[in-house]
Amino acid sequence: ENVLTQSPGTLSLSPGERATLSCRASQSISSNYFAWYQQKAGQAPRLLIYGASNRATGIPDRFSGSGSGTDFTLTISRLEPEDFAVYYCRRMWTFGQGTKVEIK
Amino acid sequence: EVQLVESGGGLVKPGGSLRLSCAASGFTFSSYSMNWVRQAPGKGLEWVSSITSTSTYTYYADSVKGRFTISRDNAKNSVYLQMNSLRVDDTAVYYCARGGCSATSCYLDYWGQGTLVTVSS
DSSP: OOOEEEEOSEEEEOTTSOEEEEEEEEEEEOGGGEEEEEEOTTSOOEEEEETTTEEOTTOOTTEEEEEEEEEEEEEESSOOGGGOSEEEEEETTEEOOOEEEEEO | OOEEEEEOOEEEOTTOOEEEEEEEESSOGGGSEEEEEEEOTTSOEEEEEEEOTTSSOEEEOTTTTTTEEEEEETTTTEEEEEEOSOOGGGOEEEEEEEEEEOSSOEEEEEEOOOEEEEEOO
């Protein structure tokens, strides 16, 4: 079973700062089915990135994804107030445990 | 506009059953796989089950295998989750999600707002 481990658990940053979120797989995986999701409090998750680096429809270009093999990264270039949320990585049937991006 | 609306959640006793429904609109339902994902209170996301577009294949998380059954009715644009032998740790918000695919990747591209299932005596 492939486990996805996200780090850090919580990221405390100010609006305008850069956020770097990590997702590490316990075994090397294809990036084809790797995705990132955003979930705001009380809302359903929203697809941000698919295929490790492709932005979903309507996602601003401050969000970018990269990585391959076992290490994947979600970068938010400049945090906007609406970006403070929990972010999950996913590959096939497995989700990471989430990273909370909170206002510092 | 793609819409997914879940229903059927509620309070049930351990060992009981519940059937969730997800009504889809705004896309050609019969062309997409569908999924259920759950989230226990204060916890992360857990994939539960998937069904292919023509119901040929179904998949289940180990935690629900043998207890839950996913099905769909393409004529009614709906997907269902029959949940039997419910346990306290099945308590969660259950989301319905569409399985979209590009040329090289598949993902959950649209999600409903979820329906809460509470298993408690």
